[in-house]
Amino acid sequence: MGNPLILQSDFGLGDGAVSAMCGVANCVDQDLKIYNLTHEIPPFDIWEGSYRLLQTIAYWPQNSVFVSVVDPGVGTDRRSVVARTASNHFIVTPDNGTLTHVNKEIGITEMRLIDETVNRLPNSGASHTFHGRDIYAYTGARLAAGLINFEQVGPLLDVGQLIKLPSMDAFMEDDVLHGIIDVLDVRYGNVWTNISRLQLADLQVQYGNLVKVTIKHESAIVFEQEMVYGRSFAATEKGESLIYINSLDNIAVAINQQSFAKKYKIGTGVDWKVFIKKS
Incomplete structure (x- = not known):
């Protein structure tokens, strides 16, 4: 076999x-x-x-x-x-x-x-x-x-x-988490970052807390909004944004029952930066 x-x-x-x-x-x-x-x-x-x-x-x-x-x-x-x-x-x-x-x-x-x-x-x-x-x-x-x-x-x-693509590790600076958008959860349009659950814990954020999420493509801000940190999508009403922990134990950004990536035309890679700050 x-x-x-x-x-x-x-x-x-x-x-x-x-x-x-x-x-x-x-x-x-x-x-x-x-x-x-x-x-x-x-x-x-x-x-x-x-x-x-x-x-x-x-x-x-x-x-x-x-x-x-x-x-x-x-x-x-x-x-x-x-x-x-x-x-x-x-x-x-x-x-x-x-x-x-x-x-x-x-x-x-x-x-x-x-x-x-x-x-x-x-x-x-x-x-x-x-x-x-x-x-x-x-x-x-x-x-x-x-x-x-x-x-x-x-x-x-x-x-x-070995040939390597440019990448960036997530890090904390001045109480702001800095990361990149690693990939999209294609079917549902959720945005998966390289910021880990443990790094989010360093912000002392609990379920139900609000965080400010900023997404930049190169130097341009394409999204900036406060949203809740939820255990699952049920933490929000349909159409509301949230962050949650994805299946790889990293932070993801989503809209309940909508495509966040499609709505805000989000891409992936080192040119797509994400910043998370406790509100």
Whole structure:
């Protein structure tokens, strides 16, 4: 019995790309258990791909193999790698920043360059635009099935040379919490920050207290308002804003039964800053 193989991409499900990846994995080993993390990453959004791995990876057994393909540089000289995490999971991906959040929060302990002379779908050498199928799904399936071990992926790389996206740690200054918007809770439009529950506790904020939330994009204020700190959405009336603790133990900003992100046109990444102050 092999290890789980979990697929993530920005391909969507409107064509056969994801099915082709699953097909390649099944051809490697029909007994593999193959799962989808998500294929709804916005096109070319490496930052979100990086975050979704962090959001998910800790809930899978050790030795699970993740294949993450958000690859605007496909066909260039960007590296194709397999990384081993400190939690003993494996991630097969282009080295383009996709490992940023996992490296920061969990740690990457080893990384190997995929040797495409042996770890590439047979008879696919003339194709340079679908590495998700020809290299990543194939290598990930072989690793998950135990047909190769980590050492057989390819030569060892310097983890210090890992490509990282710009990021920022949350911090407190002058009784104001400073953070960034890490990701959106896409379906419901809630805004997830990198400010932790413990950091909010440093403000001595209790459930029911009011806080002032300011969101800036670059230097422009796009939102500023007082709102309640609630245990759940039921702490407010429909249409009212609140902050709450999300499933990753960080602060999130929301509107009860509406999309905060859509209403205020909120984005993600280091250019989107959030500030929280006790009222």
